[in-house]
Amino acid sequence: MVLVEGLVSVSGSLLAAVLLLLLLLLYLSPSGPDPRPEGCRPEPPGPRVLPLLGNLLQLDLKRTYRSLCELSKKYGPVFTVSFGPKKVVVLAGYKTVKQALQNQAEEFADRDITPVFHDLNHGHGIIFSNGENWREMRRFALSNLRDFGMGKRGSEEKIIEETRHLVEVLENFKGGPCDTAQPLNHAVSNIISAIVYGNRFEYDDPLFRAMVDRANHNFKLSGSASMQVYNLFPSIGPWVKNRRRLVQNSRENMAEMKSLIAGLRTSLDPSDCRGFVDSFLVRGQSEKESDQRASLFHEENLVNSVSNLFSAGTDTTGTTLRWGLLLMAKYPHIQGKI
Numbered sequence: 611m612v613l614v615e616g617l618v619s620v621s622g623s624l625l626a627a628v629l630l631l632l633l634l635l636l637y638l639s640p641s642g643p644d645p646r647p648e649g650c651r652p653e654p655p656g657p658r659v660l661p662l663l664g665n666l667l668q669l670d671l672k673r674t675y676r677s678l679c680e681l682s683k684k685y686g687p688v689f690t691v692s693f694g695p696k697k698v699v700v701l702a703g704y705k706t707v708k709q710a711l712q713n714q715a716e717e718f719a720d721r722d723i724t725p726v727f728h729d730l731n732h733g734h735g736i737i738f739s740n741g742e743n744w745r746e747m748r749r750f751a752l753s754n755l756r757d758f759g760m761g762k763r764g765s766e767e768k769i770i771e772e773t774r775h776l777v778e779v780l781e782n783f784k785g786g787p788c789d790t791a792q793p794l795n796h797a798v799s800n801i802i803s804a805i806v807y808g809n810r811f812e813y814d815d816p817l818f819r820a821m822v823d824r825a826n827h828n829f830k831l832s833g834s835a836s837m838q839v840y841n842l843f844p845s846i847g848p849w850v851k852n853r854r855r856l857v858q859n860s861r862e863n864m865a866e867m868k869s870l871i872a873g874l875r876t877s878l879d880p881s882d883c884r885g886f887v888d889s890f891l892v893r894g895q896s897e898k899e900s901d902q903r904a905s906l907f908h909e910e911n912l913v914n915s916v917s918n919l920f921s922a923g924t925d926t927t928g929t930t931l932r933w934g935l936l937l938m939a940k941y942p943h944i945q946g947k948i
């Protein structure tokens with residue numbers, strides 16, 4: 611009895627000490643206008659932060675945009691929130707975002723590369739790079755995607771060819787219920803393949819299926835709760851199972867892409883580029899020969915750009931098309947017009 615009482619009083623005082631410490635930290639943690647040197651602009655307003663947790667308790671991490679919209683009602687279109695220890699300035703609303711991205715494009719051009727995306731791309735490629743590397747890769751991708759048909763008649767032919775294969779798959783369900791996610795992802799990936807590699811894959815090709823599956827899996831893993839926590843506290847990385855899986859998936863996909871690229875390299879004809887990869891290789895060769903500067907057209911940038919095009923283009927376009935199908939099923943008279 612005495613022992614139990616002793617334990618209760620020890621754990622009680624421990625709890626009191628922890629609470630006291632937290633209150634002290636809370637009191638000491640910055641809130642309201644920040645005490646910067648004179649002449650510096652004050653930090654945008656925001657809710658009071660908790661030590662270590664920041665404002666995590668006020669944010670619904672599954673629908674972060676909703677929590678941020680709520681906060682903007684109180685703190686205005688430019689405010690500060692802390693995702694754990696990471697302080698973030700939020701721009702809310704069309705007018706504010708447009709003003710930043712359009713009127714001050716240079717200042718707002720950089721993208722925050724979170725630890726998970728740094729693990730995967732190491733600053734290479736288009737989406738998860740910044741500065742000169744990003745500018746060059748983006749410019750090259752945009753002009754080449756146009757050359758190989760995106761937004762032009764060239765891609766119309768590729769899309770119509772792929773649609774024939776897709777319709778065959780859907781007809782196999784004989785009008786019964788079916789999940790359109792995988793067939794549409796395969797079809798979209800194939801159109802990107804035709805633009806990137808210069809050829810499509812058969813839907814039952816195990817290499818193709820595995821690559822699309824791994825890319826889709828990674829899309830989900832990168833948004834999972836444990837990866838969001840990892841992004842805030844990167845030192846927990848070695849213990850996060852989803853991160854190990856994500857890195858492994860990405861390694862396997864990169865290895866497949868490298869072997870596809872090696873195949874294209876052996877049959878490269880600079881006067882007849884079959885797709886994005888050929889153009890990239892030709893540009894790399896010509897920069898190497900002219901040797902004016904360290905070329906950015908190296909293999910790491912190529913593999914990561916290819917991977918970016920698939921991951922940026924597949925789920926986005928596939929999901930948009932599935933909404934189209936859903937709406938057409940709901941409104942058959944519109945379906946008729948389409």
Ligand code: HEM
Nearest residue numbers: 721736737738748751802918919920922923924926927930
């Ligand atoms: C309905 C379809 C699509 C939607 C809704 C969509 C949406 C977006 C959005 C919102 C961004 C900007 C992301 C940011 O700045 O953080 C973006 C960037 C990008 N998208 Fe798409 N996208 C679609 C299709 C595609 C396709 C088909 C491709 C290529 C095959 C593609 C390639 C890219 C690339 C490379 C970027 C990064 C650009 C840069 O860093 O400058 N997207 N997309």
